Amino acid sequence: MTTSSLMSLGTTALYAANAQLLTTSNNIANANTPGYSRQSVELSTAGSAYNGSGYFGRGVTVSTVTRAANMFLAQQAVATGSAAAADGVRRDMLSQLEKVFASGEAGLGQAATQIFNAFADVATNPSDLAARQAVLGRLEDFASLARSSSDQIESLQANLVHDVQGGLAEVNTLATEMAKLNLAIAAATNRGHSPNELLDQRDELVRRIGSQFQVQTVQSPDQTVAVYVGNGQTLVLGGASFKLVPQADPHDNSRIGVAINIGGQIAQLPTDAIGEGQVAGLLRFQQNDLADARNRLGQLVSGLGLALNNQQALGLDLQGQAGSPLFKLQGPQALPAGDNARDDGGNYIASVDITIADPGALVASEYRLEPDAANGAQYTLTRLSDGKVFPPVNDGDTVDGFTITIGPNAPAPGDSFLLKPVSNAAAGLTVVLKNPRGLAAANPMTGVTHPANTGTATIAALTVEAAPASGYQAMTLRFTDDAGGYELLDAGDNPLATGSFSAGTPIRHDGLALALNGLPRSGDRISLAPTSHPAASNGNALRFDDLANRGLIDGTTVADAYANVLADVGVRVQGAVASADNTAAVAARARAELSADVGVNLDEEAARLIQFQQSYQAAAKLLQTAQTLFDALLSSVSR
């Protein structure tokens, strides 16, 4: 045992303590650095020397600096972070969407109800131009509110596209960086020590990619990490990274989708395969919530707008003319899928057209139409809102209120069409009737009970349900017995129809429906004639007013339908908030667990600081002792 070995032992101790102090200080310095993992010095004994009386330790060696890492917790934190980001962005978007559907005074329900109410005022005084002007004002209110709701939805869509593009750009940048890091890590690892900072940076990159896009990571033996997205498409492999690109949905080019460009081959990532992450949350919002909102709005606008137009056509305006349309609606659309067969000029070969047959039966959904593989002349129709598959349809069939027309060239197997009966209705809703005199407030037919009638029957309502095939002409209804038997005579007293009246059921003939109160007696007469004073007739205004009570929107009244839309949006937001809260809590817990495992606790570092400071002091003391010994030895020798 020599003083020199004592000196060298003290040096190793001092060196080790210094290394520990450095690492601890680094921990303290990086306590708030995102992604930083606590580091510690790994020490080992420096071996021993045999000198006959045993093995004497030669001090301590600093093996390496390691970082606290927990692969499992780290992956969990990334995965839960992905889910939280997806749910969080959906919640945020839905909260925006919720504002589109205002309740009470600011809502579409109110705007629609005001239209009906304005017609009730016209009914009170059909020739009053002020009351008529008020109707036009209400129509305009409704149209502009519908348009602005649609605009808000479209601006959400635009923001969404922007966000998706931004998200993809971020992922691409991060992926490029990660590829570089992979190379650096592989090189550094080759030098024998683990490059802790680089590993931390790479973990942080994975976390940031994961918050945009769900990823799978696989670590290779050379310490590089491969990143996979979607159905296993490679984003980063070793030192190579590939680009995610925004690409329009092949079934609906108004929607954004995501594709990956691997060596020039662009592969679409199906929305369902993207999993979690902010981009996935946005795409899901686009596919489910935004599309539904557009359809609900369109259904409401189509149902009401077309019903008002139809009613307008059944009445007479102040000039005695049949009413011209009140609203112009943007028509339904049938969009070919991007991969449908095309001709040499690049145009789609097959075409499909849809028209609205019954606005009251429209459903808030889009549909997919594909040729039926089993039968060439038939087509499979799927309602996208609930996935209902209709029995095979033929050219010209009417489903859910719209009629499908195929051709002239029929779709070939493999082609598909996206049918949008209502989606765009609100966007282009405009009031085309500008002259208040043009409102068809008058009933084209007027019924008068004969004064000599002996029964108690009075006219409850004479309704035009459809324009009569034979035009509006004078007729007389004559009851032929006390049980309600009647005959309908034309102007020349020739019988047109016979039948029997039963209370509560209107008498119908050629589009006209006559509802009676009281009981007719034999010989009673009711004359029906074209209205001679359209300025004073309010019959059609009453029909307009009565539309408020009719099931215009898939069997429910406009007010109820709008309340349902509110409830639907509310439930979605509520659900989104709950699941966002839930996944955020899960992610926070995963993050807390990870950081508990690998993060820096300042109290701990303080304790270590004291510990290592003492080690350092002790090592220094050792050197001092060695020096004292050496000095003592020297002085004894010099004597």
Add this chain to the structure above:
Amino acid sequence: MRVSTANRYEATVDSLQQRQRDMAEAQTAMTNGKRINKPSDDPTGAARAERAYLSGQRIASEQRSVDASRNAMTLAEAALGQAGELLQSARETLVAAGNGSYSPAERQAQANQLGNLRSQLLALANQGNGAGGFLFGGQGATTIPFLDTPAGVVPGGTGGQTLLSSTELMPSTVDGQAIWLSARSGNGVFTTAASPANAGTGWIDAGTVSDPAALTGGNYDVEVVDNNGVLSISVLRNGNATAVDNQPYRAGQAITVDGMTLHLKGTPVVGDRFTVTPSAPDLDVFEALDRSIAVLKDPAANPGRVAQAVNAGLRDMDAVMGHMQAARAEAGSMLNRLDALDGRNQDRAVWASTVQADAEDLDMLQAISTFQNQQTGYQAALQSYAMVQRMSLFDYVK
């Protein structure tokens, strides 16, 4: 378990922010008194509130129709009341004109007064409703509903009533043609008249129904015949002889045939003829007055014609007055019905606003107590945060 310092700060700040958000929401709710500020606060409640709100709007609109209808019915009721008074005056004038001692000039004066009353009645019938329409406009009239032409008053509009609702009976006009032009003629069952060619001064009264079961509804001719020098009465039904055949004439004696009792008065001469026809709903108040006026204005009219005209006029006035009264009663009952509708609408409006309030209004007591809880919690969190974060081993390393 170790706790990462950075994570602890982050988590605490997050939860403080969450508490702050909750308090801000509670405060918004308390400031505007609504439990539901956006549909997601309570989707079902929001939908219920929306439905109730829209029902309230509809009820308010219906109430406007009720008010309009009530205005029209009030006007109509008043107009019919005035018409009744005018008819009463006409009746009195007719009674006065029946005075046998009046000279033609005096009768002329009475006729002029009747003419005056007639134009007042016509003005009433054409009364506006104050909003550009006509009270008695029926189902529509572009100009006035009753046009005075040389051939009499003709309807200018369409009969019937304009209604203000397709579900409730709420008229905005009354059926003028039924009221002014369609009273039942005669005594309501049959109409008696003297032939214009009669030479005598005999006149027939309106007659009464003595046996409803025996009525036939046929046309009768009451003829004054000479039965072997005795002035007699024969009644023919549709040209065929009846039980009254050659009944000796005595002024004022009842002639009873087929359930009808008629009285012939004055001095008829042989060949005079009176007709009895079934009553029809075509009695036009203006035409009735015109008939009386025409006779009263005729200086050559003999007492029989005058008496017949006065008698027929009185009969018609009575029929018209009865008819008007019925119409007035109908307007009155309509007003009653509208009052009931009004009451019902008020109840429904209260219902709608109650449902809306129940669905979306805030329970203030509960809200305040919740808010105070939140406040206390927030305060405690702030304090404990400050206290805990102050503690660090570094403070003790000296």
